[in-house]
Amino acid sequence: MTNLKVHGSAPLDLEGDLASLRGDCARMAAHWSAPATVTSLPVSPSRIHGVTVPPTSARLLDAMSDYGD
Template sequence: MTPYPAPQEPQESEFSLAELCGDGARMAPHWVTPSSPVAAPVSPALIHGVEVPADSARLIAATPEYGI
């Protein structure tokens, strides 16, 4: 019979949320965000050719927040 090691308990993180937020704030200036042009609004009449699968439409229609 092969002995198997017991599963280890999940360990608490040694970092707090405040420390992680502080690390993120210090790293933010190092990341460059490319500027992208802002998309102009499009009239709904110009939007055509979009097909939604029936299963997806039923899923959204069955969701109270989004259903019609």
Template sequence: MTNLDLPATAPADLEGGLAPLWGDCARMAPHWAAPEKDASRPVSPSLIHGVSVPARSARLLEAMPDYGN
């Protein structure tokens, strides 16, 4: 006999779906101002110091494909 009564992997949506969330976001959007765009400039390599990358992370990045970039 097959047990079709599986436990839920996530709690039931008690709020009624995404529509209320979208409405909340639309109501709040005017209250949140986007910061002014700052023109970012390159940083001189001589100003970058004290950065350490764990060997495990460096190996991970080295192992990633380049994709021709």
């Protein structure tokens, strides 16, 4: 479901072109900030327990030739 609420006076253009999309992104850029630096700490191997895949996803991947054959 798409939230079509618009905050501000910008017209809602669902069939916009690239210029319209770039303008939307430029207006939203001020609302999204990234941290100056991202520090990743090493993880102890004892904390890594593997990957759990639900049975339905495993069957889906098994049916795909890139993964299952």
